[in-house]
Amino acid sequence: MKIFLMAMIILTPGLIACNAEVKTKDRCGDGFIDPGEGCDGTALPVQDCQDLNYYSQSAPLVCGADCTLDTSVCSGRCGDTQIQSNYGEQCDEDNLDGQSCELLGLRGGTLACDQYCRFDTSGCEEQAVCGDGTVQAPLEACDG
Numbered sequence: 001m002k003i004f005l006m007a008m009i010i011l012t013p014g015l016i017a018c019n020a021e022v023k024t025k026d027r028c029g030d031g032f033i034d035p036g037e038g039c040d041g042t043a044l045p046v047q048d049c050q051d052l053n054y055y056s057q058s059a060p061l062v063c064g065a066d067c068t069l070d071t072s073v074c075s076g077r078c079g080d081t082q083i084q085s086n087y088g089e090q091c092d093e094d095n096l097d098g099q100s101c102e103l104l105g106l107r108g109g110t111l112a113c114d115q116y117c118r119f120d121t122s123g124c125e126e127q128a129v130c131g132d133g134t135v136q137a138p139l140e141a142c143d144g
Contacts (some may be wrong), residue, residue: 028067039063049074055087078117089117101125 026034030039039045041063049057054074064070076084081093091097091113101109101124109124134144 003065005075027066033067037067038065038069053077055084078115085119090119092117 013037025033026036028034028037028040028107031043033040033043040084041113044061046052046061046069048061049071050053052071052074057073057075059073060072062070076082076087078089080094081095083089083092083097084094091099093113096111096113098120099111099119101107101121104111104121104124105118105127106121107125107127112120112123114120127129130143133143135141
């Protein structure tokens, strides 16, 4: 009997705190974000456009009637192929703004854009510098 009473004392607060609503089927409009839904009613997975890596927003985020997040109020983000230099972007995806390794003062190679919309020069060849203690063939026969 003591074990039964002890179990009731421990379990009763948990049972009282449970939500009595039983969800039997996933559907858009039930207030729960189900698999395949971006949102549902006022249930949003994020609070603002910045949470989605956008730079600005013109109005609050809302959930569409089809349970997709309406991001039309969001603007400018790294990855939209548009260079927003006012947010520090040098490039965006394949948009290098006409730049190349050579135009950046490097010898050649392939310029790329990184995930932060900054130039990735790791595919570029460094320019030979006379007097740096390293012979950079074929541009230098000696260094000094």
